[in-house]
Amino acid sequence: xxxxxxxxxxxxHSKSPTIHRLFAEQTGQALTYEALLAPxxxxxxxxxxxxxxxxxxxxxxxxxxxxxxxxADSCGPLADRARAVNTxxxxxxxxxRGANTDGLGLVQDLCVNCDLTLRARRLLIVGAGGAxxxxxxxxxxxxxxxxxxxxxxxxxxxxxxEDFADTGPIQACSFExxxxxxxxxxxxxxxxxxxxxxxxxxxxxxxxxTYCYDMAYGSEPTVFQRWAxxxxxxxxxxxxxxxxxxxxxxxxxxxxxxxxxAPVIRHLRGEVAA
Ligand code: NDP
Numbered sequence: 001x002x003x004x005x006x007x008x009x010x011x012x013h014s015k016s017p018t019i020h021r022l023f024a025e026q027t028g029q030a031l032t033y034e035a036l037l038a039p040x041x042x043x044x045x046x047x048x049x050x051x052x053x054x055x056x057x058x059x060x061x062x063x064x065x066x067x068x069x070x071x072a073d074s075c076g077p078l079a080d081r082a083r084a085v086n087t088x089x090x091x092x093x094x095x096x097r098g099a100n101t102d103g104l105g106l107v108q109d110l111c112v113n114c115d116l117t118l119r120a121r122r123l124l125i126v127g128a129g130g131a132x133x134x135x136x137x138x139x140x141x142x143x144x145x146x147x148x149x150x151x152x153x154x155x156x157x158x159x160x161x162e163d164f165a166d167t168g169p170i171q172a173c174s175f176e177x178x179x180x181x182x183x184x185x186x187x188x189x190x191x192x193x194x195x196x197x198x199x200x201x202x203x204x205x206x207x208x209x210t211y212c213y214d215m216a217y218g219s220e221p222t223v224f225q226r227w228a229x230x231x232x233x234x235x236x237x238x239x240x241x242x243x244x245x246x247x248x249x250x251x252x253x254x255x256x257x258x259x260x261x262a263p264v265i266r267h268l269r270g271e272v273a274a
Pocket of ligand 1: 128129200239243
């Protein structure tokens, strides 16, 4: 039996144990997966203890993704680019490898589950925190016509645009300066939905050709999804699919097999709604 876990603070509401249990059942893998609450100053101790207990890998969530990147002995290019790690792999020689699967999970959800094309499309991503940093490179790899980042604190968006300038047509913009622009896809990567808030976006940026995606999810459409629907968006989604897809990428790194995600998304949707 192989041991895996997700570590974060808070962690009680994590869906990762359910997702990985379903993946393991589906693929016939013998593993356990638990949720571990690390004290805010105790992330590294928790990881080292789990590794010493024979753990094979961990997922890392808020607020430890940057610390996980620093802790890993080596990282994949997406993790290095994001300077954040959501997947740790403990190798047989005692080393720790880090990966970031958030961006691959988002792109998989957008392109496969939502059936969207990103090539040559006008993308807006709202927010400039850790989640947005993690998804920029995989989004730009899809060759959009442009990727605009807008954030409440504009300097953070400008910094991201500068950091990723060599990977594609990326630019920063204030919320006010969005007025008069139109987009094919708007991704809400802020934490606003978690508190039922809406970034102050001009309604005119949504047209009948615009799809809207919230990285947050809940039992009902988020306030951002409702706003987009009212503004006439062509379609809206929440981030539940991304959550399952990034988990599938972690599972693939650990176990060498990518589980089918559709039944797991369906199961989780029922659980979240209940
Ligand atoms: P961070 O705390 O790193 O960043 C938060 C971002 O949200 C900042 O850009 C911040 O702006 C902005 N923000 C917060 N509150 C508001 C508000 N009221 N109005 C406008 N902007 C606001 O969080 P993360 O980047 O880690 O997470 C962002 C979201 O992504 C969360 O909802 C999280 O649940 C979701 N997520 C989903 C995943 C999935 O698999 N579905 C995976 C990872 C994250 P400022 O810079 O001005 O403070």
